Amino acid sequence: VVFTIHNLGYQGLFGPEVLPRLSLDPSLLTVDGLEFFGKVNLLKGAIVFSDFITTVSRKYAEEIQTPEYGFGLEGVLRNRADRLQGILNGVDYEPWDPSTDKLIAANYSPDNLKGKMLCKKALLERMGARQPVLNRPVIGVVSRFDRQKGFDLIADIAEQLMSMSLYIVALGTGDPTYEEFFRALAAKYPDKFLVKVAYDNTLAHQIEAGSDMFLMPSRYEPCGLNQIYSMKYGTVPIVRATGGLDDTVEPFDGRNGTGFKFSRYSPDALLSAIREAVETYHRPALWGQLMHNCMHKDFSWAVSAAEYAKIYERQRKLRLEPKAAPHLSAGASEARLAAV
Numbered sequence: 001v002v003f004t005i006h007n008l009g010y011q012g013l014f015g016p017e018v019l020p021r022l023s024l025d026p027s028l029l030t031v032d033g034l035e036f037f038g039k040v041n042l043l044k045g046a047i048v049f050s051d052f053i054t055t056v057s058r059k060y061a062e063e064i065q066t067p068e069y070g071f072g073l074e075g076v077l078r079n080r081a082d083r084l085q086g087i088l089n090g091v092d093y094e095p096w097d098p099s100t101d102k103l104i105a106a107n108y109s110p111d112n113l114k115g116k117m118l119c120k121k122a123l124l125e126r127m128g129a130r131q132p133v134l135n136r137p138v139i140g141v142v143s144r145f146d147r148q149k150g151f152d153l154i155a156d157i158a159e160q161l162m163s164m165s166l167y168i169v170a171l172g173t174g175d176p177t178y179e180e181f182f183r184a185l186a187a188k189y190p191d192k193f194l195v196k197v198a199y200d201n202t203l204a205h206q207i208e209a210g211s212d213m214f215l216m217p218s219r220y221e222p223c224g225l226n227q228i229y230s231m232k233y234g235t236v237p238i239v240r241a242t243g244g245l246d247d248t249v250e251p252f253d254g255r256n257g258t259g260f261k262f263s264r265y266s267p268d269a270l271l272s273a274i275r276e277a278v279e280t281y282h283r284p285a286l287w288g289q290l291m292h293n294c295m296h297k298d299f300s301w302a303v304s305a306a307e308y309a310k311i312y313e314r315q316r317k318l319r320l321e322p323k324a325a326p327h328l329s330a331g332a333s334e335a336r337l338a339a340v
Contacts (some may be wrong), residue, residue, distance in 0.1 A: 002315055003050035007222050008064050008071050012042030037138030048077055051315050053084045056223035056245035061086030069220055088247055089223040090301030096229045103205040110295040116234060123210025127169055127194035137281045138167045141203045142226055145174030150217030155181055162189045169205050170195040208233045215278050216268050221245045231258055232295035233238035238277050258294045
């Protein structure tokens, strides 16, 4: 069995009474098995009993073995580190290609970027900007409005962002606190903060195409896909260096690189990264090089699929015999597991 972890924050926690309903033996409710602080933890069971574990980026595979990102399972994962591998998710570029995308105002390619400015103008008009100023950078956001996605940081620097010469276009739903905050901000700055609280796939494509930058300041991000879509559209990602964001976005040094990153999870660090991006935007030669770098990156499934195929074939050949929790020492406590 090869088990893939997508997000360690969602673990499937239930009371012990769920075991007979799942036709599982009560003897599995031990620290070496499914037990997690008196509850049944299905994700822990998958980690313990699988022959091999993958997750969706190299950096995330490292992070989940630490207390900051392990959600209490870091010790269990460290015990299985020799059978844990991060493989970056690939993307299907067919629906996410600015040269063929039928949902955007104009098509464009790395060799002919004229359509991108038309997409920018159309996006600002659709979002209600009066007399759009096209030489202002547009920062796009398409996300679940949630602390995991870094929206507490965005809220903390919102007023400072509104003092800058830029637009923010945001699309998403989530925590009602952030939904209301962004609605209020849009009412206060109707020509600078443009938000739609909804799910809208067409608008998501239009934000990718019409924005100059794409913001993903996540607290943690197992892989992330929007930063990859953004690069294809020549929309420069501004991301926190975590999980798949760190694996996919290379810091721009004036010649090489694909975006802007910050490491410390703080409002000041985010604001500094945004300011650096805006300053670079106003240097056309540098920005053109950066867009070119982004649009020529390839994160299609070919490489990722080949890595998965190698793991599946290796595990098939090994034909491991299942053993009850062979990876944890008998009598270990939750505290010991977290501290291993």
